[in-house]
Amino acid sequence: xxxxxxxxxxxxxxxxxxxxxxxxxxxxxxxxxxxxxxxxxxxxxxxxxxxxxxxxxxxxxxxxxxxxxxxxxxxxxxxxxxxxxxxxxxxxxxxxxxxxxxxxxxxxxxxxxxxxxxxxxxxxxxxxxxxxxxxxxxxxxxxxxxxxxxxxxxxxxxxxxxxxxxxxxxxxxxxxxxxxxxxxxxxxxxxxxxxxxxxxxxxxxxxxxxxxxxxxxxxxxxxxxxxxxxxxxxxxxxxxxxxxxxxxxxxxxx
Amino acid sequence: xxxxxxxxxxxxxxxxxxxxxxxxxxxxxxxxxxxxxxxxxxxxxxxxxxxxxxxxxxxxxxxxxxxxxxxxxxxxxxxxxxxxxxxxxxxxxxxxxxxxxxxxxxxxxxxxxxxxxxxxxxxxxxxxxxxxxxxxxxxxxxxxxxxxxxxxxxxxxxxxxxxxxxxxxxxxxxxxxxxxxxxxxxxxxxxxxxxxxxxxxxxxxxxxxxxxxxxxxxxxxxxxxxxxxxxxxxxxxxxxxxxxxxxxxxxxxxxxxxxxxxxxxxxxxxxxxxxxxxxxxxxxxxxxxxxxxxxxxxxxxxxxxxxxxxxxxxxxxxxxxxxxxxxxxxxxxxxxxxxxxxxxxxxxxxxxxxxxxxxxxxxxxxxxxxxxxxxxxxxxxxxxxxxxxxxxxxxxxxxxxxxxxxxxxxxxxxxxxxxxxxxxxxxxxxxxxxxxxxxxxxxxxxxxxxxxxxxxxxxxxxxxxxxxxxxxxxxxxxxxxxxx
Ligand SMILES: Nc1ncnc2c1ncn2[C@@H]1O[C@H](COP(=O)(O)OP(=O)(O)OP(=O)(O)O)[C@@H](O)[C@H]1O
Ligand SMILES: [Mg+2]
Numbered sequence: 095x096x097x098x099x100x101x102x103x104x105x106x107x108x109x110x111x112x113x114x115x116x117x118x119x120x121x122x123x124x125x126x127x128x129x130x131x132x133x134x135x136x137x138x139x140x141x142x143x144x145x146x147x148x149x150x151x152x153x154x155x156x157x158x159x160x161x162x163x164x165x166x167x168x169x170x171x172x173x174x175x176x177x178x179x180x181x182x183x184x185x186x187x188x189x190x191x192x193x194x195x196x197x198x199x200x201x202x203x204x205x206x207x208x209x210x211x212x213x214x215x216x217x218x219x220x221x222x223x224x225x226x227x228x229x230x231x232x233x234x235x236x237x238x239x240x241x242x243x244x245x246x247x248x249x250x251x252x253x254x255x256x257x258x259x260x261x262x263x264x265x266x267x268x269x270x271x272x273x274x275x276x277x278x279x280x281x282x283x284x285x286x287x288x289x290x291x292x293x294x295x296x297x298x299x300x301x302x303x304x305x306x307x308x309x310x311x312x313x314x315x316x317x318x319x320x321x322x323x324x325x326x327x328x329x330x331x332x333x334x335x336x337x338x339x340x341x342x343x344x345x346x347x348x
Numbered sequence: 349x350x351x352x353x354x355x356x357x358x359x360x361x362x363x364x365x366x367x368x369x370x371x372x373x374x375x376x377x378x379x380x381x382x383x384x385x386x387x388x389x390x391x392x393x394x395x396x397x398x399x400x401x402x403x404x405x406x407x408x409x410x411x412x413x414x415x416x417x418x419x420x421x422x423x424x425x426x427x428x429x430x431x432x433x434x435x436x437x438x439x440x441x442x443x444x445x446x447x448x449x450x451x452x453x454x455x456x457x458x459x460x461x462x463x464x465x466x467x468x469x470x471x472x473x474x475x476x477x478x479x480x481x482x483x484x485x486x487x488x489x490x491x492x493x494x495x496x497x498x499x500x501x502x503x504x505x506x507x508x509x510x511x512x513x514x515x516x517x518x519x520x521x522x523x524x525x526x527x528x529x530x531x532x533x534x535x536x537x538x539x540x541x542x543x544x545x546x547x548x549x550x551x552x553x554x555x556x557x558x559x560x561x562x563x564x565x566x567x568x569x570x571x572x573x574x575x576x577x578x579x580x581x582x583x584x585x586x587x588x589x590x591x592x593x594x595x596x597x598x599x600x601x602x603x604x605x606x607x608x609x610x611x612x613x614x615x616x617x618x619x620x621x622x623x624x625x626x627x628x629x630x631x632x633x634x635x636x637x638x639x640x641x642x643x644x645x646x647x648x649x650x651x652x653x654x655x656x657x658x659x660x661x662x663x664x665x666x667x668x669x670x671x672x673x674x675x676x677x678x679x680x681x682x683x684x685x686x687x688x689x690x691x692x693x694x695x696x697x698x699x700x701x702x703x704x705x706x707x708x709x710x711x712x713x714x715x716x717x718x719x720x721x722x723x724x725x726x727x728x729x730x731x732x733x734x735x736x737x738x739x740x741x742x743x744x745x746x747x748x749x750x751x752x753x754x755x756x757x758x759x760x761x762x763x764x765x766x767x768x769x770x771x772x773x774x775x776x777x778x779x780x781x782x783x784x785x786x787x788x789x790x791x792x793x794x795x796x797x798x799x800x801x802x803x804x805x806x807x808x809x810x811x812x813x814x815x816x817x818x819x820x821x822x823x824x825x826x827x828x829x830x831x832x
Contacts, residue, residue: 144783165786167785167789167792178784183781186806192788199790199791
């Protein structure tokens with residue numbers, strides 16, 4: 095499904111990603127961990143097509159299609175979804191309107207006609223239940239005045255409505271209290287299916303207790319320093335990142 | 349977003365062509381270009397005006413000759429040659445005046461249809477009474493009878509002069525005196541037509557009253573004059589919409605709107621201004637130099653201005669409120685969009701005279717491409733205005749980096765009990781917001797339009813429902829090709 099080869103990317107001339115290789119197959123959940131500033135969000139933004147980031151080398155394909163050739167909105171319509179680490183507020187635009195516009199853009203891309211207002215309302219109600227959000231949120235401006243936890247839930251809710259082929263979740267667990275974490279991870283689990291891939295960026299094992307990954311990768315200084323199964327996350331919980339950072343630094347200088 | 353994509357999108361939006369640029373081919377009766385006392389007498393005679401009005405016009409004209417064109421607004425334009433303008437143009441078929449829609453020149457009706465003006469029978473059912481001003485003469489007034497039953501007068505200004513001279517004479521120039529300012533004085537001398545509204549005491553006008561202005565004939569300046577009088581305890585909501593055909597020359601539009609609200613009366617005046625803005629290089633387009641002012645004359649009266657300004661090469665207007673009655677309320681809600689080479693210098697004046705008077709100003713300026721947008725506002729609290737309150741919020745949004753936004757708030761408080769609050773923000777359209785939308789699959793153009801519409805929401809919600817929908821569409825169309 096998603097194939098990243100030797101990906102290098104920089105921002106404002108500063109190299110951040112320094113050669114990433116990653117394959118994510120349909121149905122898999124990959125977790126990406128790593129110290130602050132190691133480039134996890136950068137990887138997510140590059141995948142989503144934020145053009146503040148310049149890809150200097152390498153390739154990204156989704157189902158064989160060259161993603162680097164596409165603008166962010168085209169990628170989204172091809173099934174790429176990113177849950178933002180910091181969801182953005184859009185004053186004056188109702189959440190309902192925002193989501194309906196996005197939903198219809200996807201439908202148009204698939205050659206389907208605009209969704210009927212009532213059908214959409216029913217769909218939305220069903221998906222809201224997944225993350226235990228109230229219908230009242232939909233009449234509020236996008237993310238405006240949402241609490242940190244509500245913003246994160248809202249991201250997962252959008253994923254539920256837009257049903258992407260691949261979802262990159264950037265620290266969707268941070269800032270959640272224990273109940274919200276259970277709700278959000280429950281939502282994520284319900285959206286797992288054999289056709290959908292997920293890349294879950296997190297710092298905490300506690301999310302991975304709920305959402306069990308098939309693979310765990312550790313990003314250090316723009317490279318994947320180690321990959322493994324879900325037990326790798328436990329090992330990190332135990333040992334921290336220092337041993338990998340030292341190894342990565344040694345590898346970089348050798 | 350890289351700046352190159354942004355600029356590209358900006359360009360696409362700006363390249364959107366003006367959709368209402370057609371010229372109606374009807375023979376028109378015009379006075380030859382030029383202005384002197386003879387022209388004014390001729391104009392007044394054509395309109396069969398009473399002597400007092402002819403004299404009033406001449407007084408204004410003589411005063412105008414002593415005045416200088418103002419240059420303080422932050423706009424630049426080639427000087428207007430007042431002698432090259434024709435001061436009267438009426439579609440020929442109007443000589444006898446149509447008695448009903450059937451008598452109206454079909455081509456005029458076609459024009460209105462293109463503009464989407466609800467003039468036909470079925471559209472009348474939508475509950476909008478329209479007084480359509482085509483060049484200088486009001487061609488069709490609908491719903492007059494129904495309104496008449498309530499004692500409401502809604503007719504062309506010319507008709508009001510003949511039918512209701514006592515009302516016109518009492519209120520004409522009472523809010524905007526003939527000597528007010530260069531363009532208002534010119535208008536007072538040569539005004540052609542416009543609308544007149546009178547709502548009797550205690551009557552709530554049951555429908556939106558609406559006028560569509562349209563400048564058609566080449567080289568005719570349009571000088572409408574609108575007068576709205578809301579008697580004690582009455583209410584009216586009035587909508588003005590405008591469009592003009594595409595021409596290479598600039599056309600002057602120097603209008604006046606006067607509103608008088610007596611005790612406990614409320615007037616809501618909404619404008620959607622979509623005059624031809626000129627082409628991308630700034631050729632052609634309307635000079636929209638307008639004086640709009642309302643007087644809250646009676647206690648507890650209220651006047652509310654809402655404007656959506658997307659057209660004109662140059663917009664220069666300050667719909668204002670004189671809050672004379674105690675506890676009276678003035679409001680100004682404005683969206684001004686300038687793209688291409690458009691320039692706007694707009695805002696309001698709130699003059700607090702009575703006790704416990706309150707005013708609210710919400711201004712949203714949007715600049716795209718090379719557009720220049722200035723908010724200019726005055727809040728004055730006179731000595732006797734105990735406990736006056738004002739809240740002002742001016743937000744500017746820039747789309748791209750070739751455009752400009754400027755804010756000139758003037759505050760003049762002469763009473764220590766006054767409370768005046770001012771908030772201002774200027775922001776570039778958020779790249780984060782755009783990316784968020786794009787990441788959900790929304791195209792750039794739709795994203796821009798959605799974000800800008802959101803930015804204007806506080807103003808749009810003041811518009812009557814159907815016009816809010818129209819305003820949103822208009823904004824999206826004006827933005828097509830212009831942002832990122
Ligand atoms: N737009 C930008 N401008 C300048 N520097 C940036 C930008 N985006 C990222 N960086 C830098 O790139 C590096 C990687 O940042 P990134 O956000 O990808 O880290 P992260 O792994 O997600 O960290 P965290 O765990 O704190 O979220 C950091 O040093 C950051 O300062
Ligand atoms: Mg991050």
